[in-house]
Amino acid sequence: MISQTEIEMREILVNEEKCRVCKGKCCQRHACDCSPEDFDNDIRLMRRALETGKYAIDFTRSTADAFVYSSKGALTLDIEHILKTENEALYIRGRNRNRPIVDILHTEKKEGPCVMWSLEKGCELSFEQRPKYGRTVIPFLFIPENCINTYTKQDLIQEWKPYTKELFKLAKEFFPKDWELYEEFNIVL
Numbered sequence: 001m002i003s004q005t006e007i008e009m010r011e012i013l014v015n016e017e018k019c020r021v022c023k024g025k026c027c028q029r030h031a032c033d034c035s036p037e038d039f040d041n042d043i044r045l046m047r048r049a050l051e052t053g054k055y056a057i058d059f060t061r062s063t064a065d066a067f068v069y070s071s072k073g074a075l076t077l078d079i080e081h082i083l084k085t086e087n088e089a090l091y092i093r094g095r096n097r098n099r100p101i102v103d104i105l106h107t108e109k110k111e112g113p114c115v116m117w118s119l120e121k122g123c124e125l126s127f128e129q130r131p132k133y134g135r136t137v138i139p140f141l142f143i144p145e146n147c148i149n150t151y152t153k154q155d156l157i158q159e160w161k162p163y164t165k166e167l168f169k170l171a172k173e174f175f176p177k178d179w180e181l182y183e184e185f186n187i188v189l
């Protein structure tokens with residue numbers, strides 16, 4: 001749920017005109033990151049969001065060490081490793097077009113656009129409904145790719161870490177075994 005402070009910050013920081021001129025370069029590059037608070041910290045609301053097909057589970061990491069071989073010989077995620085590693089977390093964000101609901105393997109720099117974005121309308125969500133990143137990014141028109149992200153990766157990791165086990169269960173449930181990259185790299189959750 002959006003906080004009073006955020007509403008006040010919005011008055012100061014949001015510049016919809018700049019975003020209109022830019023035509024949503026950030027949304028075209030990658031869907032924006034959610035916070036657990038976007039789902040009232042409720043795993044049932046997170047599941048419902050995934051069921052719409054408009055949100056995805058992602059995995060932020062700095063090494064590939066959490067990918068380990070299962071007894072069946074496929075690559076899977078080691079949840080204990082994620083739990084004890086400072087800069088790793090499973091989290092939810094908007095879904096990118098032509099990407100799966102469980103989107104944990106990245107080979108491209110630009111994987112967007114976000115499924116909720118269109119050139120004609122921009123973001124289909126109202127400001128209050130947008131993921132936290134989308135509500136808190138500060139537009140910087142002259143170098144739009146470098147707009148200021150006030151919801152940092154460290155904030156995201158800290159907020160999502162307590163949900164690791166529940167998100168892993170959801171990731172297993174929604175895992176698309178037949179997605180080409182997972183088949184190619186033999187990844188099965």
Ligand code: SF4
Pocket residue numbers: 018019020022023024025026027137138139140141144145147
């Ligand atoms: S936040 Fe920045 S990149 Fe995103 S639409 Fe606005 S100006 Fe463009």
Ligand code: SF4
Pocket residue numbers: 024026027030031032094114115116117118122123124125130131134
């Ligand atoms: S949810 Fe909205 S603001 Fe966020 S990337 Fe998608 S279209 Fe952009």
